Amino acid sequence: MAYIRRDIESKVTALSTEYACILVTGPRQVGKTTMLKKLMGESRHYVTLDDLEARRLAKSDPALFLQMHDIPILIDEVQYAPELFSHIKIAIDNGAAPGSFWLTGSQAFRMMELAQESLAGRTAILHMSGLSQHEIYGSGDNEPFSVGFDALKRRKACGAPANLEEIYERIWQGSLPGYVSGAFTDREVFYSSYLQTYIDRDVSDETTLEDKLLFQDFIRAAACRIGQVLNVHDIAQDVGVSDPTAKRWLQVLEKSDVIFYLRPYSNNLLKRTIKAPKLYFFDTGLVAYLTRYSSPEILQNGAIDGAILENYVAGEIIKSYRNAARDCLIWYYRDKDSNEIDMVLESDGELHPLEIKRSARPSNDMIGSFQMLDKGSVKRGTGAIICMYPELSAVNRENLIVPVWII
Numbered sequence: 001m002a003y004i005r006r007d008i009e010s011k012v013t014a015l016s017t018e019y020a021c022i023l024v025t026g027p028r029q030v031g032k033t034t035m036l037k038k039l040m041g042e043s044r045h046y047v048t049l050d051d052l053e054a055r056r057l058a059k060s061d062p063a064l065f066l067q068m069h070d071i072p073i074l075i076d077e078v079q080y081a082p083e084l085f086s087h088i089k090i091a092i093d094n095g096a097a098p099g100s101f102w103l104t105g106s107q108a109f110r111m112m113e114l115a116q117e118s119l120a121g122r123t124a125i126l127h128m129s130g131l132s133q134h135e136i137y138g139s140g141d142n143e144p145f146s147v148g149f150d151a152l153k154r155r156k157a158c159g160a161p162a163n164l165e166e167i168y169e170r171i172w173q174g175s176l177p178g179y180v181s182g183a184f185t186d187r188e189v190f191y192s193s194y195l196q197t198y199i200d201r202d203v204s205d206e207t208t209l210e211d212k213l214l215f216q217d218f219i220r221a222a223a224c225r226i227g228q229v230l231n232v233h234d235i236a237q238d239v240g241v242s243d244p245t246a247k248r249w250l251q252v253l254e255k256s257d258v259i260f261y262l263r264p265y266s267n268n269l270l271k272r273t274i275k276a277p278k279l280y281f282f283d284t285g286l287v288a289y290l291t292r293y294s295s296p297e298i299l300q301n302g303a304i305d306g307a308i309l310e311n312y313v314a315g316e317i318i319k320s321y322r323n324a325a326r327d328c329l330i331w332y333y334r335d336k337d338s339n340e341i342d343m344v345l346e347s348d349g350e351l352h353p354l355e356i357k358r359s360a361r362p363s364n365d366m367i368g369s370f371q372m373l374d375k376g377s378v379k380r381g382t383g384a385i386i387c388m389y390p391e392l393s394a395v396n397r398e399n400l401i402v403p404v405w406i407i
Helices: 009-015 032-039 052-060 062-068 084-093 108-118 133-137 149-158 164-173 187-206 212-223 232-239 243-255 284-290 296-300 305-322 364-375
Strands: 021-025 045-048 073-076 101-105 123-127 259-264 278-281 330-334 340-347 350-356 383-387 393-396 399-403
Touching (some): 009 021, 009 032, 009 123, 021 032, 032 073, 032 101, 052 062, 084 101, 149 399, 164 284, 187 284, 212 278, 212 284, 232 243, 243 259, 259 305, 278 284, 296 305, 305 350, 340 364, 350 364, 364 383
Parallel strands (some): 073 101, 350 383
Antiparallel strands (some): 340 350, 393 399
């Protein structure tokens, strides 16, 4: 089992020369601890708050805990002892050297709240996702996805070409290092155990569950609706829970980085746009497991084949930004006249419309809705059809053709 180098490593190393504290957040089992232990060297001490005795001391006497562990230190799962944050703040204010504290936490929203309360301005916060397509199959350095032709040529040089069958193999395999690396080979057991651990630990920290199997059914109902405009009532009805319960459970899934939303793009000149977000999952392998697709071939020809491809592209774009420690400004567009653009990426003061298609034959009619953005106040830039065409190409000067394997 070989370690898969993470694109965000360079950011951890660089920021550790400037900030006394680095906080790496992200969902369970995406490789936060593995990466930091790989980077930390022999001088850094390691302690995990999964250890109940260490957690007890960190909560009951955080000052003593920090005295007992020399710095530089890596504290894993630090959200279990929020009492540590004020004492880390004191250490930083008293002159702790850059890179003194490396922290990890599985619950990004809770970690952000704690960091903002106690360590604002003192901590570099990095969001880590599952493995990206570039990390698994590519080479060279990561850069945020851009629709510039030169940037796409650089991505092409670093990518690994893949046909339709190979792309759906990537989608079905997912992005969790434990399975992708080969550490675990039984996919059913891996995802079943992942879900059980997630519900028993992360979900139970956020909300009281009387029926854990019902919550698992809820995650499955959400997975069946990837790429769709969110309809909370429909999901609630499928599972047999109230709308308020469904909203609360969706918030838990979002807080723990299992799902994410694309918000609708709108401005004051676009009056007829849809207001609800579209729902996606960060790990397409989990979606395939939840929706009972037992092989890439069946998934490729199944009912969610287009939706899961769209989900995959959205997730890869966001990962490319997270791994560069940059915010990703990405939306979708849909108005009440049924004009739709799968994704709208904002960069350098321009809007870049993106259409995601399973087809290998891109055509002009796929970009017909792009002109709707011209009614807004932000300039429309280069657009793209992201599809199964094998090579980087163009529909015209304003709209490119981008193979999925380049993302």
